[in-house]
Amino acid sequence: MRELKKIWIFEPNKVQQDSYRFDLEDNFDVTFFDHPRLGLIEYLKTPKPDLILSDTHFDGQQGELSQWIHDFSPVDIWLIPSDTDLNNLRKYQSAGINTFISKNLETNLLLISLENYFSKREQQSSMTELKIGNHTIKDLTRTQYKIIGLFLERRDREVSREEFQKKIWGNQTVHHKNLNVQLHLLRKKLNQFQIDIKSLKPGHWTLCSHNEVPRVQI
Numbered sequence: 001m002r003e004l005k006k007i008w009i010f011e012p013n014k015v016q017q018d019s020y021r022f023d024l025e026d027n028f029d030v031t032f033f034d035h036p037r038l039g040l041i042e043y044l045k046t047p048k049p050d051l052i053l054s055d056t057h058f059d060g061q062q063g064e065l066s067q068w069i070h071d072f073s074p075v076d077i078w079l080i081p082s083d084t085d086l087n088n089l090r091k092y093q094s095a096g097i098n099t100f101i102s103k104n105l106e107t108n109l110l111l112i113s114l115e116n117y118f119s120k121r122e123q124q125s126s127m128t129e130l131k132i133g134n135h136t137i138k139d140l141t142r143t144q145y146k147i148i149g150l151f152l153e154r155r156d157r158e159v160s161r162e163e164f165q166k167k168i169w170g171n172q173t174v175h176h177k178n179l180n181v182q183l184h185l186l187r188k189k190l191n192q193f194q195i196d197i198k199s200l201k202p203g204h205w206t207l208c209s210h211n212e213v214p215r216v217q218i
Contacts (some may be wrong), residue, residue, distance in 0.1 A: 004027070004029040005029065005118050006029045007024065008030075008042075009054075023107045027111060052077045052078070054077050056082050135193040140189070148207070151206075159205060
C-alpha cells in the first residue's frame with residue numbers, strides 16, 4: 001500500500017475544512033489547523049508535511065510565516081488568498097510563495113494540480129542533495145543548497161554577505177541573522193564530512209576542509 005503524501009491545511013473555517021476533507025482525504029493524508037500557533041508548534045516538533053495549503057488569515061501582509069518556512073524547510077506553501085489585491089499577492093510571492101489557488105477551485109482541478117506537483121517534486125528530489133568531492137550532502141533546504149552552490153561557483157570558495165543577499169534573497173528584506181543561522185545549520189550538516197564554513201573577516205566566509213587554514217583577509 002502506497003504511503004499517502006502529507007498535506008497540512010491552515011484554515012480557520014470549519015465549513016471550508018469539511019470541504020477540503022471531502023475532496024482530499026481519499027488521496028492524501030490531510031491534517032487541519034484552526035490557528036497558526038498550533039501549526040507552528042506542530043511544525044517544530046513533528047516530521048514535516050509534504051505540502052502546506054494556507055489561508056491568508058494565517059499569515060501577515062508581509063508573509064512572515066511563509067518566509068520562515070521557505071528559509072528553514074524544503075516544504076512549499078500554496079496560498080489560498082481571500083484578498084486578491086495584486087500588491088498583497090506580490091508580497092507573498094517575495095516571501096517564497098509562487099502558487100495561489102482559489103477557495104472555490106473545482107475538486108478535480110485541485111486534485112490534478114496536486115498530483116502534478118508531487119510528480120514533479122519526485123523528479124526533482126535530487127535537488128536537495130549535493131555532491132562535494134566523494135561526499136553526498138543530503139536533506140538540504142533550498143536556501144542551504146543555494147548557499148553551498150555559491151561557494152562552489154567561486155574558485156577561491158569565498159563569498160560575502162552582500163553576495164549571499166543578492167543571489168539568494170534578491171530585493172527581499174531579510175534579517176541579517178537569517179544568514180548566520182543558515183550557516184550555523186549548514187556547518188552542523190557538513191561537519192561529518194570534515195567540511196567547514198570558516199569566517200575570513202566580518203561578513204566574509206569560505207568553504208574549506210577541517211584541516212585547511214583559510215586565508216584571512218585584512
